[in-house]
Amino acid sequence: MAIEHATEHAPAPVHGGPDPHATSTGVTNMKLAMWMFLSSDCLFFGAFISAYLLYRGRSEEPPFPEDVYNIPFTSVTSFILLMSSLTMVLSLAAIQRGDYRRLRIWLMATALFGATFIAGQVFEFTEFYREGLTPSTNLFGSTFFVLTGLHGAHVTGGIIWLLSLWGLASQGRLTSADSEKVEVAGLYWHFVDVVWIVIFTVVYLIPE
């Protein structure tokens, strides 16, 4: 009898009472899972950055990095990606305030900045191809295209995620109660940004 009574009442929390999904870690699973993913992604990107460094200066066939790199152009695309991080945090601030109009604006701005970065990368890859650099040309081409291409794939995934959130926000299905969803998407987006900070410095700027 007591068991039946308990079963009837157990799952229903009192309004405003303890969260039934609360965890022993003291943080929500969604956010912790994202941080664990980002932590593992450090090793993922670290492997490809190391591969680039390992084969740096060992290409026997041209073109070499100094023949194809366009630092001013890549600096502009890096600036655009940095600005997308700003619009991303502004979208989080907007949803926390309940300002849904600005939330939609900043989410779309972030996605557009990301798309501009990808467009720049496609342009860069096309230029490199015209100058004779392909993934199979030499060691530089192989490691460069794999590393920056994988980063570009991450950015593309982030753009799709942001557009999904924008779609939900446009339908009124993203409210202040869903702030954590925007925050987790933001964590992913900022991570993509910090990985580019490393790639821009190590791959493009540091001299051989």
Added chain:
Amino acid sequence: MADEQQPTETTETEPKRGAVAALEHPGQELEHLAEEHLPPGVTEPAPGLLPGEVRPHPSPLKYVVIALVLVVITAAEVWVSYLEDVIPNGMIIVLLLLFGVLKFSMVAAWYMHLRTDKPIFRNFFVLGVVAAVSLYFVVLLTLHVLD
């Protein structure tokens, strides 16, 4: 009457915990159990705070100021990379790495909110970064890339 009062006295002198207490006193004990197993601030974060936050996020103005600093550092990075004929390559590499670490830390601390969130997130991220840097540093050292 005596039979009805007996369980109440037992609960007061030796409080039962876990599933037994939950089954015997469903209405009160479940709520109490949930509260006592949760770290403070988890179930009901302070108004305006997200789950896992310790302090409020920075203001939008502060975010803009941080973005400006990041842009200035990026400009300095690009400028330093053009100084190959002016300063030694070793100095350029050190400066570029310093700028890179500074930008990385600023984004992680301010935009990813590691400054204001619970330390468990920072610990996870630092673990990943340190593991990656250590592992690949040893690999590159072993393969004489850093000689």
